[in-house]
Amino acid sequence: MIVASLSPFVVLSLVYAMPAIAKSTNSQHVNVFMGTTGGGNRFPGVVAAPFAMVKLGPDVKNGNADAYSGYLEQGNVWGFSLMHESGTGGAPKYGVVSQMPVVGEVENPLADLSRPRSGADQGSTGYYMSQLVDGISVELAATPRAGLYHYSFPPNNSASIVVDVSHVLPSFRGLGWEQHYSGGNFSVYSDHYEGFGTYNNGWNLSPDWSIYFCGKFDTAPTSKKTFKGTRETLATYDESLNVSGSERLGGVFRFDASQVRSRVGISFLSAGKACQNLDTEIKADTTLQSLVDQAKEKWEEDIFSKVQVTGASDADRQLLYSSLHGMFLIPSNRTGENQDWDAIEPYYDDIFTLWDTHRCHTSLFQIVQPTAYEEFIRSLIGIWKHDGFMPDARSSNFNGRVQGGSNADNVLADAYVKGVRGAVDWEEGFLAMQTDAEKVPPNNNDPKAPDSSTKEGRGALPDWLNLGWITPFYTRAVSRAIEYSTNDFGLHQVAAGLGKSDEADLYLNRSRNWRNHWNPEASAHNHSGFAVPRLANGTFLKQDPTNCGGCYWGDAYYEDSPWVYSMNAIHDVYKLKELVGGDAKFVDRIDKMFELDLFHYGNEPAFTSAYLYNFVKGEQWRSVERSRQIGKQYHAGANGLPGNSDAGAMESNILWQMIGLWPMTGQTTFLILSPWFPELTLQLGNGKTLQITTSGGDKDTAFYVQSLTVNGKTWDKGWVSWGDVFANGGTMEFVLGSAPNKTWPAGELPPSPASGDANDGTL
Structure with a gap:
């Protein structure tokens, strides 16, 4: 055929x-x-x-x-x-x-x-x-x-x-x-x-x-x-x-x-x-x-048998397996094909780019291909050992190009907290992450961004280390600052796990530096407070929160708007809720991304923002609505992606919608959405499975969560952790309906590990 x-x-x-x-x-x-x-x-x-x-x-x-x-x-x-x-x-x-x-x-x-x-x-x-x-x-x-x-x-x-x-x-x-x-x-x-x-x-x-x-x-x-x-x-x-x-x-x-x-x-x-x-x-x-x-x-x-569904339409089954195929075309496994590497040391090339894939691709990569994923993590560390820095992107045995932060840090942190061990040397892994966090990479004099390196590492480190924010001397200053914060949170996660308490405290504090770009006076559409450019003397520059200028290499925001980047500190969500003015304002701010046409279906920075409703009691149903809205942008035809595949990032996005979960990168948290199929089984390796079932619902017309049972127990939270359903396998049994159940979930809100006293989520 x-x-x-x-x-x-x-x-x-x-x-x-x-x-x-x-x-x-x-x-x-x-x-x-x-x-x-x-x-x-x-x-x-x-x-x-x-x-x-x-x-x-x-x-x-x-x-x-x-x-x-x-x-x-x-x-x-x-x-x-x-x-x-x-x-x-x-x-x-x-x-x-x-x-x-x-x-x-x-x-x-x-x-x-x-x-x-x-x-x-x-x-x-x-x-x-x-x-x-x-x-x-x-x-x-x-x-x-x-x-x-x-x-x-x-x-x-x-x-x-x-x-x-x-x-x-x-x-x-x-x-x-x-x-x-x-x-x-x-x-x-x-x-x-x-x-x-x-x-x-x-x-x-x-x-x-x-x-x-x-x-x-x-x-x-x-x-x-x-x-x-x-x-x-x-x-x-x-x-x-x-x-x-x-x-x-x-x-x-x-x-x-x-x-x-x-x-x-x-x-x-x-x-x-x-x-x-x-x-x-x-x-x-x-x-x-x-x-x-x-x-x-x-x-x-290796791939298709790891995800089995029942009750899927032909179109949805085609979308599922076509997306799985597209997700694993690159990177390229070149183990034994690099003259600078030991022949048996894992080596992966054609990484495009962790800026695109760290949000939801790498987390699904680990689930579907855990053995290859461990090799991939070892390869990132090996590239640091041989070339001096881990890549954010790499091709033909050469690092480049960095669009924002050093997002290999996020990938390693995500792997560490989800139990990737095997032959990974995590002491070396942390040193590789510290290189990103502390060493300024040589400037490769990229004509599109001549201020600092676009090859590897964090080119704007001098400002980040000396000021705690990034000035407009550096291109992509605000989007870099947001990403450097999440990168530093990744270092905190690994340092804490390795018992390095001083380093864990240092990088947790640095992960909050995105707040230094927050101007409470910046306003638009009945909302105040946005992450904006800031000069070395502390002065905030005037910024329209709905406009990123060219949104490209030379601008303050890369490939998305200030509105979206202001919602991107996903390790510090409760502080974000406080800054925007509480739960009601927070919900409306997410709504406005869609109402003002600021949510770009084919662009990664807004991926997670669409599901932050789960951080407000009684609002999980809105995340489900957005998930279904996003799902309608995909089909299995030639023009079936809403934007560039970005090495499978787009395909992994729709696959998570089908599963009914959303990963919070660098954390063990998965936000609960709503599955597409009556039954979906993920093969997790070593005989373990996660079985997700739905009853009383329909993918297109009755998709709101009415209740949920996890591993046979009534579940009243809008999130699960890696340990709940992935580490040892498990079951999730959804009851769905045609109208929102605004009393579910009523339990504990998702963690916001960098938010300090605001971590209970009540404002």
Whole structure:
């Protein structure tokens, strides 16, 4: 079965000329094209396993549109490459180790060889197909470190395949973030070709990095040539079959057969290791169908089987499993593929970005893939050990870019308080966090934010340490201050757990510094008190709370408004309630985010703000209404995401709505919303499960919580803790209805651990 991107709500099953899969799995509900249009930037190609290094798919160009994942719905295919990212922004990355099929002879391999497609691309978990207008069909399958191309050329024609080492995804935004090709090598031998390409830049502004490749054709070519050239001149063929240098270079292979199989392995270490990866993972007799089956089985075992539902509509089941698929495409597991790392030390790359994912992605990552998550935490600490700082984002073995705080601190804190131990060295983990909290990173002179580092760490630390707030000398001053506060709270959590009482007190106090940006005189729409820019002399600057200016790198607030950022100190909610004027004002302030169109469904800073109603007695039903309102922005079609996937952050958002809980990052607290399904079971590992059931309700019309039983006991709180339902498994039994029960919950409010005397929540 393959899935076509044909309708926003209906995923059609098409039959192609390959044997049916032996057993039906949840992969049949996955639309790999979900979120590929409308700014979702998701990668629809072949990813043979969660976090696979190889991501094999088409590269499409259409005018000056940036193809962040390589794919565009409209435009010409100009190559099929083995490396991509999913759901990223800023500028494209990768699109390397590419080949392009051509009918007939190739006079100039550096000419525009791109071709339109004859119809919509087709794909499913582990499989992809494009059909070009000149009669070429390209089917793709892969393993974690190698890819398989199956070409069908029109009969009675010679066929050529061009391998262009210089192929890389371009950017047309003019921000200076476009990728560059630096040079490489291409060598042809009797039974294979190999080489490497070196590239730089992209969204994380990385310096030169290299990828090695090794390719084999299962049909002997009738001729094989290497070439060199530039973009301005005709390529020249080289009879030596070995070319290298900074010019564009590659090879052209000609065949008289109409069916050609191409197998390619990659490695960050050497061409020999690329050949080893190829020979180990895709042997000459490996069929495309077997790789597709293998990929489906892997995704089912590792991801899809971990979340089981009953009573779901077809559309909701498609949304569930398509979102799970999109959530685990990146980061990339490159353990053993970094020359600076011990071969058995976990190493994950392509992290985009913890600013996006720390709010709700990483917490679900831990639940669905606890073993990989422990490795991921170890990898973050390992990057600090080798490179000096943990990343907020990372690609091609290079940290960058930091949009606000050092949010790896939040991720480590969240993992620590939820019991991630195993082989994690938490003493080293805390030292890595302290590096973020105490060491000013060198300025990488980013043209978009030249004041301080956007590569790693906290560039505005001098103000934070000396003043307790951040002045407008630094870009993104207010949003950074809010995030630095939550980062410091993360250090408090880990320090307290490790028995470091002095450090725990220090960072708890620093986590309250967001309050230093609070101007009680700033006002709008009958509300007073907002986090605003502040000068070194203590003077607050005038600020419209509904306007963030450009909301970008050079502004005081990054990608959201002062109204939203003023609601972002989620570790200190009761102090926030006090500052805004009490419960009624607090509720109205959340309401105003929606009424004033300040809540952006496709943007992460407001994610948690929508559910802070749970911190007011009798108002949990409003969080449920907002949850359902947000859920309506999603579907399983190509434009089914309300914004950029952001490496699965958007998909994890909708998955938490379905579960009916919301994680409070860096804490053990989960706010209770309302589940979508009559029954949902999460496999937690080691035989433990969390079973969530509903009765008396309907997802769309009767979704208000009337009562709840947790682990067989009546539950009167609008929150649960990690220990209640996740640490050892558990049950949650909801009774739902069509009208709010405003007397539930009447029990203890959620914790607000940085709020001191206000921690009881009564104002």
